[in-house]
Amino acid sequence: MSRPNPVMVASGCGGTGRELDSLGVLDALGTFVTRTITLDARLGSAAPRVAESPSGLVNAIGLQNPGLDQFLTRELPWLAARKVRTHVSIAGSTLGEYVDLARRLGQSPGVSGIEVNLSVPDALAWGLFDAQEPFQAARVVAAVRRDLPRGIEVHAKLGPDPARVVESARAVAEAGADAVVLVNAAPALLPDGRPGGLSGPALRPLALRCIHEVRTALPDLSIVGAGGITDASDAREFLAAGADAVQVGTALLHDPTTAARIAADLRGDTP
Amino acid sequence: MHVTGRVLTVKKVGAYRHLTVAAPGIAERFRPGNFVAVSIGDLVPRAHLARRSLWITGVKPTGAHGATVEMVVEATGVGTQWLAELSQDDQLEMTGPLGRPFALPKESVTCLLVGEGYAAGMLFPLAERLRERSCVVTMLLGAADEPHLLGALDARRSARSVSVVTGDGSVGLRGTLADALPDLLASTGADVVYGAGSIPTLHAVAAAAEQHGAWSQVAVQVAQPCGTGLCQGCPLPVVGEDGVGRLVRACADGPVIRGDRVRWNELVTP
Ligand SMILES: Cc1cc2nc3c(=O)[nH]c(=O)nc-3n(C[C@H](O)[C@H](O)[C@H](O)COP(=O)(O)OP(=O)(O)OC[C@H]3O[C@@H](n4cnc5c(N)ncnc54)[C@H](O)[C@@H]3O)c2cc1C
Ligand SMILES: Cc1cc2nc3c(=O)[nH]c(=O)nc-3n(C[C@H](O)[C@H](O)[C@H](O)COP(=O)(O)O)c2cc1C
Numbered sequence: 432m433s434r435p436n437p438v439m440v441a442s443g444c445g446g447t448g449r450e451l452d453s454l455g456v457l458d459a460l461g462t463f464v465t466r467t468i469t470l471d472a473r474l475g476s477a478a479p480r481v482a483e484s485p486s487g488l489v490n491a492i493g494l495q496n497p498g499l500d501q502f503l504t505r506e507l508p509w510l511a512a513r514k515v516r517t518h519v520s521i522a523g524s525t526l527g528e529y530v531d532l533a534r535r536l537g538q539s540p541g542v543s544g545i546e547v548n549l550s551v552p553d554a555l556a557w558g559l560f561d562a563q564e565p566f567q568a569a570r571v572v573a574a575v576r577r578d579l580p581r582g583i584e585v586h587a588k589l590g591p592d593p594a595r596v597v598e599s600a601r602a603v604a605e606a607g608a609d610a611v612v613l614v615n616a617a618p619a620l621l622p623d624g625r626p627g628g629l630s631g632p633a634l635r636p637l638a639l640r641c642i643h644e645v646r647t648a649l650p651d652l653s654i655v656g657a658g659g660i661t662d663a664s665d666a667r668e669f670l671a672a673g674a675d676a677v678q679v680g681t682a683l684l685h686d687p688t689t690a691a692r693i694a695a696d697l698r699g700d701t702p
Numbered sequence: 703m704h705v706t707g708r709v710l711t712v713k714k715v716g717a718y719r720h721l722t723v724a725a726p727g728i729a730e731r732f733r734p735g736n737f738v739a740v741s742i743g744d745l746v747p748r749a750h751l752a753r754r755s756l757w758i759t760g761v762k763p764t765g766a767h768g769a770t771v772e773m774v775v776e777a778t779g780v781g782t783q784w785l786a787e788l789s790q791d792d793q794l795e796m797t798g799p800l801g802r803p804f805a806l807p808k809e810s811v812t813c814l815l816v817g818e819g820y821a822a823g824m825l826f827p828l829a830e831r832l833r834e835r836s837c838v839v840t841m842l843l844g845a846a847d848e849p850h851l852l853g854a855l856d857a858r859r860s861a862r863s864v865s866v867v868t869g870d871g872s873v874g875l876r877g878t879l880a881d882a883l884p885d886l887l888a889s890t891g892a893d894v895v896y897g898a899g900s901i902p903t904l905h906a907v908a909a910a911a912e913q914h915g916a917w918s919q920v921a922v923q924v925a926q927p928c929g930t931g932l933c934q935g936c937p938l939p940v941v942g943e944d945g946v947g948r949l950v951r952a953c954a955d956g957p958v959i960r961g962d963r964v965r966w967n968e969l970v971t972p
Contacts, residue, residue, distance in 0.1 A: 443933070450931040450954060454704060454797070466934070474949055478970040481927035481935040483752045488927065492934050495949065631751050661748060684928035684935075685741060685751045687797060688704045 436461030438666070438694040441657050441680030442520040442546060442588070443467065443492060447506050448513065451687060457515060459691035464678065465506070467520040467548045470528045472498035482621050486659075487633030488681055489619045491626065494522065494557055499532060503539055511541025518544035518586065522551055522559050526574050529560070533575040537583055544583055547575055549603070550590035550615035552628040565595070565602035576607035586655060588612040589641075591634060596641045597648040610653035612678065613645060614638045631681040635659030639672050646673025661689065663696035703727035704797045709788050710767055717849040718820050719775045719786045720759075721794075728798045729761035729769035734828035735921060735958040738771065738798030739929030742781040745795070752927045754781040755953070757898070758799060759823035771798070774823040774852060800929055801957050804828050804919055807894060810836035814892035814916075815861070816907050818879055818899025819845050822852045824921060825898050829860035838862055840890045844879040844903075848872040863890075880906035887914040897921065897961070901971045908961025918961030924969065926953045939965040 439462040440451070447465075451457040475495025482489045497505065502519075510517045519536050523529040529547070536542050549562040549571060562568040568587065576585050587603035589596055591614035600611045616628025617637065638658025645654060656674030660666050661682040669677050679690040707725035714720075728738065739753040760772040777786035788794065807813070813832050817825045822843050832839050841861040845851040846869040854873065857864040866874025867882045875882065880903060887895070887910055897907035897920040904920040911918035927935035931954030938952040940963045947965060950956070 446930075446932040446934075446954075454930070475934065475937060478937050479925050479935075480937065481752060481925070481933065483750055486747060486749050486751070488751050490927075490933070490935065495934050495937070632748065681751055684930075684933050685748065685753060686704060686795065687928075687930050687932065 436694055437670070437676040437697065438690050439518070439655065439676060439678045440464050440683065440690060441678035442548065444680035444683050448510050448515055452513065454687050456688050456691035457513070459694045460515070461676065461694065462516045462518055462543070463510065464518045464546055465502070465520050466496055467494055467522045467551070468496050468499055468502050468532070469494060469522055469524075470499050470531055472496065472501065476625070479621075482627070484629065485633065487629050487631035488684070489621050489627040489629050490616065491621055491628070494551065499535060503535065507539055507541050516543050517541055518546045518584070520546040520548050520588070522548040524558055525560055526570060529571050530574050530578055533578040537579040542583060544586055545575060545579060546586040546588055546612060547571055548588050548615070550588055552590070552616055552618040553626045556626060565599040568599055569602040569606035572603045572606040572608050584609040586610045586612050588615055590615045591617045591637045591641055591658065593637070593640045593644055597644050600645045600649055600652060604649065604652050610655055610675070611645065612655040612657060613641045613674075614658050630659070632659035632661060635665065639668065642669065642672045642674050660693070663693045666693050666697060703731065704795070707771070707794045707796050709790055709792045709794060710770060712789055715774065716851065717776060718852065719777070721773045721775060721785070721788065722770050723773070723794055723796070724767040724769070725771045725796055726769050728771050728796065729763045732758055732761045732771070732799045732827070733803035734831055735801065735803035735824070736799030737801050737929070737957065738773065738796045739800055739926070740785065741795040742784045750781065753797075753929050754785065755923075755926045755929045756785075757821060757824035757921070758827070760827055774820045776820045797930060801953060802955065802959070804896060804958050806831055806835065807837060810838070811893040812838045812840075812891055814840050814842060814886060814890055814895045816842045816879055816883065816895060816897045816899070816903070817844070817853070818903045819850050820852055821898035821921065821923070825896060826853060826856060826860060828896060829857075833860060840886065840892065841865070842867070842879060842882060842886055844868065844882070846870065879903050880910070883907065883910040884914070887911070887916065892916050894919070895961075901966070901969055904961065905966040908964065908966065912962055919958055920961045920964070922952055922957045922959060922964065924952045929953045939968040941965060
């Protein structure tokens with residue numbers, strides 16, 4: 432994968448695109464990744480949804496999203512008109528839902544890639560298809576790939592489990608994924624006992640380890656790295672560990688200009 | 703705008719700290735009802751990743767130090783404690799102005815502004831704008847006690863009349879804002895009620911306004927992890943124009959919102 436600008440927004444951390452645009456930092460991004468979109472609208476979980484932990488956040492957004500129809504009428508056209516390179520993150524309750532999502536997104540102008548979210552912490556609790564087993568993840572990716580035009584990339588997003596990440600990456604690559612996104616938030620717990628996902632710098636060493644494992648075992652697979660990237664030197668660490676591109680998530684919530692600054696730095700501009 | 707501001711002054715005001723920060727770009731774009739999201743703690747390493755929202759209580763677009771913004775902080779937790787300990791020349795990373803501001807009436811109407819605790823501070827720039835539009839402005843300010851009462855003196859400059867209630871009766875009448883509302887709505891005949899404060903108080907403002915047949919706009923405070931509309935971490939349960947209930951983002955779709963649109967009983971108070 433040779434991208435001119437390797438800096439992407441991590442799913443669920445870039446709003447609809449309009450918010451970053453109003454701060455003047457959308458055009459600096461290589462690729463915008465949407466929050467995870469499901470076929471039907473989801474209300475998400477109860478407040479409080481985010482807690483601080485040392486150098487991290489634990490979030491339980493609960494996949495709040497307007498559903499595919501609303502996304503296609505209210506959000507995607509804006510991104511397309513704005514000519515933002517867009518990857519749509521998707522999750523389904525069944526294989527059939529994944530197929531529906533892929534078919535309709537594949538026919539919609541403005542979609543450059545599909546990021547299959549195979550690693551929602553506590554997928555079952557959210558009523559999602561359980562793709563934890565590598566062969567199940569591969570079934571999802573194969574179903575999505577089959578129904579998409581070739582020009583649309585398929586990225587498979589995996590969780591931060593160094594013991595199984597190579598097996599999962601190999602399975603989804605064989606099923607037709609063009610790249611793996613490493614990693615999603617780690618399964619964690621909110622202070623009030625509800626399940627959530629840990630993100631931010633606290634996750635960084637684990638993300639690096641996963642990237643290192645996959646890069647070593649699968650030298651030809653494209654890897655998008657994510658997990659606690661806050662500045663250009665973090666991004667370079669990910670690229671050195673074997674990532675071809677990077678995603679910035681939690682750091683954007685702290686400073687919405689982070690991704691734009693990292694992109695400028697990697698390009699060699701003095702910020 | 704995301705800027706690194708420089709603290710110009712820190713003043714103790716009762717139980718609060720009043721901060722004036724040189725922050726180019728924010729003051730110029732400010733409208734009453736806006737807030738800033740600030741970063742707290744040391745930047746290296748970044749231990750605290752959620753941001754803290756603070757109302758903008760005043761701006762000066764030009765001055766000896768360029769454009770400045772003012773905020774009032776009540777130290778209640780890790781972040782607000784850190785903010786209260788800032789001193790002159792310290793740096794403060796901030797993004798703003800953020801959020802939907804108050805909608806201003808097109809005609810000169812009668813307005814009641816209801817402010818609780820530190821949140822009352824954000825009503826003063828609003829009062830000025832309303833006065834410029836020849837609106838009749840009455841202010842009702844409340845707090846638990848005198849140290850937590852903000853702006854009772856300033857209020858006399860921007861409002862035709864000012865009423866004060868405190869929980870312990872140390873200033874003004876003894877009681878709550880909710881107790882004082884109905885009489886004041888009746889005596890002023892307010893067309894519009896603007897509110898800032900805790901969720902229970904804003905709920906009372908919305909209910910009293912509705913009963914009185916007035917419009918209400920309230921500045922809601924729920925936990926806002928990013929403040930910039932990116933994370934969906936601040937769900938605000940509302941009823942849309944279409945009568946359908948939905949969850950919007952308090953920070954980006956609010957924090958100022960019509961009182962009759964909020965589904966108050968479903969709100970989680972921080
Ligand atoms: C729109 C808005 C405007 C605000 N304006 C002001 C202001 O002008 N002055 C002021 O002193 N405070 C203000 N607050 C409240 C202030 O942001 C909270 O007190 C602060 O987030 C709590 O941070 P902490 O680090 O002190 O407490 P902690 O307990 O460490 O907070 C941890 C997290 O909990 C959440 N949280 C906890 N308490 C609150 C609360 N009362 N309100 C919102 N989130 C909370 C936040 O997400 C915070 O990141 C405002 C809040 C909002 C939403
Ligand atoms: C508030 C929040 C919401 C998120 N939402 C999603 C989501 O909808 N889909 C997804 O695949 N990942 C989601 N993530 C995970 C991030 O995309 C990213 O993989 C993870 O947080 C690690 O990167 P970071 O440390 O840079 O945030 C979310 C993370 C956060 C903090």
